[in-house]
Amino acid sequence: MVAFIYVCLLAASVLLQLTFVPFFSINGATPDVILIVIMIVSIREGRIWGVICGFIMGLCFDFFGTGFVGVSSLANSVAAFSAGFLRTTQLERRLVTLYSILLGTIFVHDVFYFTIQRLGSYVNYWDLFLHDILPQSLYTLVFVAIIHLVFPRHIFAGRNHWPE
Amino acid sequence: MKLSHSSLARKESLTLLAAIVLSLLITFSNESKQIQTLRSWAFGSLSVALESLSSLSRYQAVFEENKWLRQQNANLMLAYSRVKEAQYENQRLRQLLGFKAKSSEKLVPAKVIGRNENGFIHSILLNAGSNEGLKKDMAVVTAQGLVGKIFRIGKEEATAQLLLDHNFRVSAIVQRNRVTGIVEWQRTNQVTLAAVPKRSDIKVGDKIVTSGLSTIFPGGLEIGAVAQIDKKQPGMFLNIVIQPSVDFSRLEEVFIVQLAEGSVNVN
Numbered sequence: 551m552v553a554f555i556y557v558c559l560l561a562a563s564v565l566l567q568l569t570f571v572p573f574f575s576i577n578g579a580t581p582d583v584i585l586i587v588i589m590i591v592s593i594r595e596g597r598i599w600g601v602i603c604g605f606i607m608g609l610c611f612d613f614f615g616t617g618f619v620g621v622s623s624l625a626n627s628v629a630a631f632s633a634g635f636l637r638t639t640q641l642e643r644r645l646v647t648l649y650s651i652l653l654g655t656i657f658v659h660d661v662f663y664f665t666i667q668r669l670g671s672y673v674n675y676w677d678l679f680l681h682d683i684l685p686q687s688l689y690t691l692v693f694v695a696i697i698h699l700v701f702p703r704h705i706f707a708g709r710n711h712w713p714e
Numbered sequence: 715m716k717l718s719h720s721s722l723a724r725k726e727s728l729t730l731l732a733a734i735v736l737s738l739l740i741t742f743s744n745e746s747k748q749i750q751t752l753r754s755w756a757f758g759s760l761s762v763a764l765e766s767l768s769s770l771s772r773y774q775a776v777f778e779e780n781k782w783l784r785q786q787n788a789n790l791m792l793a794y795s796r797v798k799e800a801q802y803e804n805q806r807l808r809q810l811l812g813f814k815a816k817s818s819e820k821l822v823p824a825k826v827i828g829r830n831e832n833g834f835i836h837s838i839l840l841n842a843g844s845n846e847g848l849k850k851d852m853a854v855v856t857a858q859g860l861v862g863k864i865f866r867i868g869k870e871e872a873t874a875q876l877l878l879d880h881n882f883r884v885s886a887i888v889q890r891n892r893v894t895g896i897v898e899w900q901r902t903n904q905v906t907l908a909a910v911p912k913r914s915d916i917k918v919g920d921k922i923v924t925s926g927l928s929t930i931f932p933g934g935l936e937i938g939a940v941a942q943i944d945k946k947q948p949g950m951f952l953n954i955v956i957q958p959s960v961d962f963s964r965l966e967e968v969f970i971v972q973l974a975e976g977s978v979n980v981n
Contacts, residue, residue, distance in 0.1 A: 568839070572831040573963070580831050597726040605733040609740070613756040614830055614839060614873070619749055620740030627733035631726065666741070 556591060560603060563587040564610050579685035581693040584611055585659055588626050589633040589652065589694075593706055597634030604630035621666045629659035636706060648706060652694050657687045754868045775966070786857070819932055821855075821969040822846050824872070829965075836876040836899075838862075838965060843870045846970075851930050853971040859936035859959035860884065860924060861968050872970075877905060877937070878962055885928055886937055888914075889921040897922065897937055897956065905938060907954040914952065916943055922956055932971060 563584045571583055584607050592600020608623030632655040636648070660683045668678055698706060743749055824846075828839030842848055844867050854861040854874045862882060865875035875882055878899050886897045886907060893914045895907040907922055920940045926933020936959045944953035 568828040568830060572829045575831050575963075578831070598729045601726070601729045601733050605737065608737070610756065613753050614828065614837075618741050618744050619753065620737045620742075620744070624734060624737035624741070627730060627737065631730045634726065 556595070556603070559587055560584075560591075560607055564607060567611065568614055576689065577685065578681070579689045582656070582659070582686070582690045583693070584608075584622075585626065585629060585656060585690060586694055586697060588630050589655060590705060592630040592633040593636045596637060597631050600630030600634055601627045618666065621663055624666070625659045625662035628662055629655050632658050649691065649695070652706065653687065653691050656690045656694070657683070660687045660690075753866070758868045758871055779966075820972040822848060822972060824854075824968055824970060826965045826968060827871075836878040836880075836962070837865060838874050838876060838968075840872045840874055840968065840970075841870065842970065843868045843872050845869050847972060848872055848970050852973075853931045853935065854968050855935060855971055856960055856965070856968050858961070859938065860931065861960055861962075861965065863930055864970065874968070876962060877958060877960070884931055884937070885925040886922050887925045888916060888940075889923050890917075891915055891920075894925055894927075895922075895954070905956045905958050907940070907956055908951065910952045910954055911950060912945060912952055916940060916952060916954060918943060932973060 563586075567583050571580055574581060588600060588604040588607060591603045604626030605623045608621075608626035609619065612619040612622045633652070636651055664678055664682050664686075665675075668675070694706075740749065822842055824840040824842035826838045827841050830837045830839075838861075840854075848864060848867055850864055850867050852864045854863060860877060862874045862876040862879065864872050866873040877884070877897070880899055882899060884897045885894065887894050888907075888910075891914075893910060893916065895910040898906060898908055900906045910916065918940050922937045922939065924931040924933055924935040924937060938956040938958040940954055941957040942955040944955075947953045
């Protein structure tokens with residue numbers, strides 16, 4: 551049952567990312583809903599499932615873009631591994647630490663994604679960092695905060711640390 | 715206990731390593747036939763789901779759109795009669811001068827059923843494909859002007875690369891004085907007209923259209939209007955920012971231009 555819910559959630563996140571989420575785009579920055587779901591899977595179910603889901607979902611998403619296939623799967627896998635840190639650490643009560651790690655994870659994802667997409671183009675890296683990586687990471691973090699507020703507080707905590 | 719922790723950590727690291735290696739292998743074999751086949755298969759199966767989703771939201775806008783279309787229809791009828799007159803006159807003059815007739819283009823309608831906006835990648839998913847006679851690199855337009863070109867094609871769906879995509883370039887001219895340049899997307903979501911010498915007479919508001927010096931885009935398609943000119947930047951060329959005619963955030967229906975075989979663009 552849990553697996554079915556995750557499959558639905560992941561499929562819905564790809565559909566949302568392709569159809570609905572672009573309407574929230576601000577100056578080119580779009581929140582990455584797939585990444586958020588992958589972070590949740592990794593934190594709640596462990597790094598192995600997180601990396602597998604990240605890889606598959608990244609691949610699905612890449613098939614619809616005009617960029618390189620395999621870039622999102624690489625970035626998502628690395629981000630899922632990084633997010634898995636929160637599974638074994640009881641940080642949910644310390645919001646600043648929790649959000650710092652989540653931002654770090656999103657940032658790692660965006661650095662990987664945009665750096666590889668940039669290969670072969672003449673875009674200045676500093677420009678890329680200021681106009682793409684940083685706004686996109688912060689915007690995704692805003693969505694993480696909204697999800698954190700709307701859904702149960704332990705959504706970004708490992709199963710071992712769920713409230714009784 | 716300690717051993718099981720390290721064993722889990724090893725498994726996790728191996729999973730990550732496998733994912734990275736696989737991703738890199740796929741990234742470096744993007745042009746292979748297998749990847750292309752997989753791409754079009756995934757593309758086709760998901761496009762059905764996306765189309766049904768997008769059609770739900772479209773019902774709300776249908777009445778408003780209908781009203782707007784009726785008004786547009788009336789305006790276009792007036793414009794059409796004037797254009798027709800000009801076309802007859804043009805034909806007569808061309809015959810007098812011995813020019814070849816301009817090839818006609820066919821427009822294939824398509825609905826936008828998905829979009830991809832990620833950093834400098836901008837594309838839309840369309841519900842028409844090779845079954846409708848579409849081919850790669852065909853121009854995509856709306857009544858407002860140029861949208862982009864077909865990037866990938868499936869049997870019943872296609873991906874169009876937008877004018878806002880980082881890798882998109884189109885040869886263009888200033889309609890008023892025929893100064894040529896290259897329209898490309900720059901950082902901070904700006905579309906610019908590049909390679910225009912500083913001595914050129916460009917004014918804010920000048921219309922930018924496709925030059926026709928292309929096997930993809932017919933000449934005279936509206937791209938946008940000059941919004942800003944920076945003459946102070948170093949170098950030989952002007953920095954011209956264009957306001958695109960098409961509102962890319964509201965794309966719902968587009969047309970794909972099918973140029974007749976062996977057509978020559980006469981601007």
